[in-house]
Amino acid sequence: MTWLTPVAYALFLLLLVYRYATRGPRLSAYQPQRDGPLVSVIVPARNEAVNIERCVRSILQTExxxxxxxxxxxxxxxxxxxxxxxxARAPEATGRLQLVRGAELAEGWFGKRVGTHAAVKQHVAEDLALAQLYVRHHLDIFLTHGDQYMAVRMYRSLPEVIEGWSKNLALGVPLMFPPNALMRRAAPYLMWVPALCWIVPPLAWAVAGQAWAAVTTAISLAIWVAVYRAEGAPVRYTLLYPLGAAMVAYIMIRSALRGPNVEWRGRRYGLGAK
Known part of the structure; x- marks a missing residue:
């Protein structure tokens, strides 16, 4: 009966992936428009000299x-x-591109001094905190899939992946737990445990030839095949998912040990950061 728990967990994740891949609405369901009201695209940037030109040119070329x-x-x-x-001085960008220089933030603010962000000014992962606030106040959140219309790349190297996700996990993961001080303090230490469900079955299958591990590994592989296809990534990489799970576990443990104070783009964030 030891195989029931990991198999049930894998099936649960498979269901989540299926719901994610099939749910609507999708942007493709709406009639495309080439003109209409002015749309302002705001691009926040800090130390993005490597990426900013390609990003801006791509946006300006929209239909x-x-x-x-x-x-x-x-x-x-x-x-x-x-x-x-x-x-901005280029003819094709005249009147369509402007630069706004950021200023020092007021005491107690991490960013975005506008509108409803006053309610989440103390959060670095304010998007998650703001969404939770909307739900608590019974406000609607509209989300649509438009993955076929754009592509982004968050990081360019493994060190950037580790540093970026360490920041996101340290400051964002506690918000995924109930608003209880003890639970949120324990959150970074608990989040790496699910990664074991991706790592242990392949190891148990390879080392001991356990049947339950083989079934769980097959289900896990099916999940990652579905995810990679949905994201347009090469499916052959799914065979390496145990290595990815091990890296996730490492990042989570690293994030927990570092605590809430993290550094990103030369700036410190978290409790007591200056």
């Missing part, structure tokens, strides 16, 4: 005509602002 791009430079220490200023 929707009535569009402007506002790049908010968050006190970058590299050439981000200079690159945007150069792009």
């Amino acid at each position: 929707y005509r009535s569009i402007e791009v506002i790049v908010v430079d968050d006190r970058s220490t590299d050439a981000t602002a200079e690159i945007v200023e150069r792009l």
